[in-house]
Amino acid sequence: MSAPSDNMPIPAPAIHSKPLLVRHLPYFIGAAIIVALAATMRFDGYVHNILLQATTFSIAVFGLSVVLGLCGQINLAQAAFFGLGAYAVGIGTTDLHVSFWVCLVGGCLISLLAGAFLGMSTLRLGGHYLAMVTISFQQIVTLVMINAIWLTRGPDGVPNIKRPELFQSSQSYLAFCVAMLAIVGYLVWHLADTKLGRAMRAVRDNELAAGVNGIDVFRTKIYAFALCALLGGLAGGLFAGGFAYVSPDQFSFAESIVFLTMSLLGGVASPIGSTIGTGLLILIPEWLRFLKSVPGLYLAIYGLFVILIIRFMPDGIWGFVADAFTRWRAKTKAPPAAAALQLRPATVGGDTVLEVTGLSKHFGGLKAVDGVDIAVKRGGVHALIGPNGSGKTTTLNVLSGLYEATAGRIVLDGTDITHMPPHQRTAAGLGRTFQNIRLFRSMTALENVEIGAERPGNTMVGKGDDALTERAMEALTFVGLGNRANELISSFSYGHQRLIEIARALASNPTLLLLDEPAAGLNSTEKLELHELLKRIAAQGLTILIIDHDMTLVSEAAQHITVLNFGRRIADGESLAVLRHPDVVSAYLGSE
Amino acid sequence: MRLTRRDFAAGIAAGIAAPYLIKGAHAQGATIKIGMCAPVTGPAAESGGYAIKGAKLALEAVNKAGGILGKQGELIVEDDQTTNPGIVLAFSKLAAQSDIVGFLGSIRSTQVHAMAPDVIKLGKPVMIGGTDPNLTHMGNQWLFRCRPNDSYSGRVIAEYGVNTLAKKKWAVLHSTDAFGTAGGKALTEALTKLGAPPVLDQGYANQSQDFTPVVLAIKQSGADILGSYFTFENDLGIFARQLRQLGVNIPWVGSPSIVNITALKLAGPALYNTYGVADYAEDSSEGSKAFGKIYRDAVKVAPDNQSSWTFDAVNVLAQGINKAGTTEPGKVREAILAIKKFPGAEGEYNFDQNGDGLHGYNIVKNDKGKIVFDKHIEFND
Amino acid sequence: MDLALQLLFTGIGIGAVYALVALGFVLIFRATNVVNFAQGEFSMVAAYLMVVAIEAGLPYWAAFIVALLGMALLGVIFNLGVYYPLRHRTYLPVIIATIGASILLANSVLAIYGPQPQVLEGWFETPGIQVGPVYLDSQYLLIIGVTICLVIFNFWFFEKTLLGKKLQATSQDKEMASLLGISVSTMIMITFIYSAVLGGLAGILVAPVLFVSIQMGSTIALKAFAATIIGGFGDVAGAIIGGLALGVIETFGAAYVSVPYKDGFAFLVLIAFLIFRPQGIFGERVAEKA
Structure with missing residues (x-):
């Protein structure tokens, strides 16, 4: 996808930290101890059943922590996926006489496929549609479980479900489930720090910004959804083996809501939170039995708590605790020092980096952009100006792929990008910032910039997470914020957030950098700093296309200016000449 | 509501701890x-x-x-x-x-x-x-x-309809939950044994808002008697009203819910002159x-x-x-x-070796909203 | 043919119920971009209020007014307690909060009133009339009539009155509306009140047919939501057409395909629509302004 380039990957100085598995050793030791306890401690049947339920449900809730917590998509059908896994084991081990393991894997696959299919058909829509479609799916699965008696034995359910030979006793089966919980928990926990996990978080925080930073939003959502379904299926399979009986009413819409609440209560973004939430929602009804003499009272209080948790603890119990910890840690942990940022924009095409011909964008009858030509020369700063409503931002959005062009052609460094989605344009070497800053608000400055550095086709980053972090640190240091890398976005001033957004684009080593009104909202000192920064960027040979009202900034920084009015190009050429052009003067004085 | 996050967290903690404190110890008695x-x-x-x-x-x-x-x-x-x-x-x-x-x-x-x-x-x-x-x-x-058990309720409904009411063309209607499915199956089997296999065997999902298609199916089947297994009273009520509205007045023998107090209140006159099986009948x-x-x-x-x-x-x-x-x-x-x-x-x-204690049902009749005992039918096999 | 006519009437009757509830969904969605999962519970609460008011000895019309006033109050509480504190967050927390509210409402009524279904008499004395081969249930006739009136009223209200235009301006562009001196929070409050009253009206109208029960709202609401998507989200006429279409599809599907899977048709149609004709139902794709 990305053009071959003459910039060579520079050997990244390796940071010799301990391997991941060693750093996470305490987790595995802790998990091993808990598994050993589950295998050896004597429980009575009641405690055993509660533990088994909590363990299997937790795995299903982990699924939600991926789709809802990491990726920000809603899934109101987790009980259906749970049920698919449970029925696969139930029917498989009884009617079909297949080994437990085959059934478990089969159930996971069925759930995975169902989740992926559902995701592919609706994740483009997102939001409320997704909520509705998952409810529909849930209802259909329930109806089939009840009515397809030849397959599911109908409402009677499937009794006498088998367990694997290896874990026949209740005790060993519980230990097995706890071990699965520990492994899945580790994977989900670690997922957040992988490339896919970061992509999911970026999609959750800001789909638009994720797209223009090279993330395939749609595919990321499908991965998250399919993974969630897979974990649901796995949990269901384990549940069926544990309780030896499944029936349709265990996998109803109401159960999906229970899963959702478990996830919210504990903290939607982390496996620890999921486990806490699941445990509490299984235990609380047990503790509150005294409340239950009035039918409905307990559930009414439960409903009230859902509202209150959303209102006062948006990140759940664990989020509440972890948030305090992160704030404390961010203040104490000093970020590593970084080398100077290298920008080596690719050069494949000739002198012209961006060649726009006959570009049009019509909204219904409104011609927002109409037959515009722009040629941006390599190296240096090119400005696109025009009065309010002249079509500047629309042009930029068509360039970065947020709008589909009605007509015209866009060639970036020899590659035709006219019909590419945003993330592919980014891969082709386009970087941009937004007029209203679009950062991933739940992440630190460093994590934001890392997402930029992860651009597919970025040749400036070596292999591995450490190289990524290093590149991101360089970019942050370049804009002067290296010492605050581990702080959350919310603690930065508006001007600094703008710099982080620029750093995010720079880390990806773009061929062309689009800046959408970078000076908007900045005070005069910050504007001066920005001007200095643009000079330093230009000095490294990176081409910049800037859109701004600020005539001082434009006239000082840009060598070349294109002027739009009413969606058409009215002037183009060397800065000073254009600014004196009579049409330009009248366009500005006449309208503003 | 001046409630801060901190207050709320403290509240939750107290709520979670409370049951432990409230939990009293029960004395062991003889x-x-x-x-x-x-x-x-x-x-x-x-x-x-x-x-x-x-x-x-x-x-x-x-x-x-x-x-x-x-x-x-x-x-x-x-x-x-x-x-x-x-x-x-x-x-x-x-x-x-x-x-x-x-x-x-x-x-x-x-x-x-x-x-x-x-x-x-x-x-x-x-x-x-x-x-x-x-x-x-x-x-x-x-x-x-x-x-x-339901094999008896099905047999009793079939026995009463075929032998006492002398009707042979049956429509069987049942909910698709566990109770309704098992009951419908038992009734169909019993009818087949008595030489009167049903002309219509129809399931419906619980909490349906409308039974018009079902009623029309019964009407079209030409059935002269209806046997039913309803789980929820509101379904039964909606069905009974629509059945009468659309002019179906054939005899109707239903599972116990048809003589349930709530069902009588909801359906009112629509259930008059129907029969029900009841495991408990006061008389x-x-x-x-x-x-x-x-x-x-x-x-x-x-x-x-x-x-x-x-x-x-x-x-x-x-x-x-x-x-x-x-x-x-x-x-x-x-x-x-x-x-x-x-x-x-x-x-x-009279317990049998399977653990079933009872082997028969009562037939009761809805006489203008009053439930009267009609007869008890007992099986010995 | 007679059969089909009877099914058509019932389908339109049921569809009109979906359409009424769908209308409430659409209004709130347009004003706040939020789908209110407690909309069905509004219908249920109104029906119970009506039962309580009649038991207290009020005449039918007075009970009706009391119930609708109660719904207006519920709309205010719902806005202040559920939507307003979360208005600056994304749609997700708000959806979940409305789900919480629906659990809260359903179970509060259960705790206060117990689980048995209740009877609410219809407005008319006669249960229905026979027209040729078709039996017309009087309550369904009333529901269809009210739906037609509401469509006309909504058109008049949103297109011809100043308040209606203000509400529309708010739902289309909040920032612009506030620049024009419209109080956005007041407009949203009015929307919630109106939606709660509409939902309540639907509940009171269907109660004589479906009886008054805790679950009466939730099943209708799911179908109504499906109807809004099939008809075209955010569009009043779409909600009505979607509701009617769904009612008819369901009734004919039950008669000619399968009764037990009846509830599945709505959702199958919905998923099919979303997969094959998403553009067709939204019209212009809505892109976020960069």
């Missing part, structure tokens, strides 16, 4: 303990209340008459939340108390299915009210049923009348099968333990299976 899983919460919470009252009334009577093995009986109730996972937890909580000698399970068949594996593991007698015939035919020797026997009087005195509402089966279950269990002379489960089991001609509220108990 009583014989009977465990009971009942829906204290959930959709069946109200009938769960009746069930608990029925069991308590029986235990009071048993205690007055000398108790169980000379000791006072004590009932320990756990909430099954009207769900399957709920009853599994409730039962295992009871099962963990080793001094409980016998149990009352659920009136819902799926719940009994759900708890059945744990029952086998525990190996103590559990009295049940679920009417799915399979429950006592799947090799679980610890389940004892204190209501007639069907001396035992039924006696229970009716005790229950009306104590609870001030009309008795129904929700309370009569638990009343009988406690009595049968106490009788079994007393006959066995011990609480040793195997002996108690033998003693219960040996119970014959025991007069209960639901009818006369």
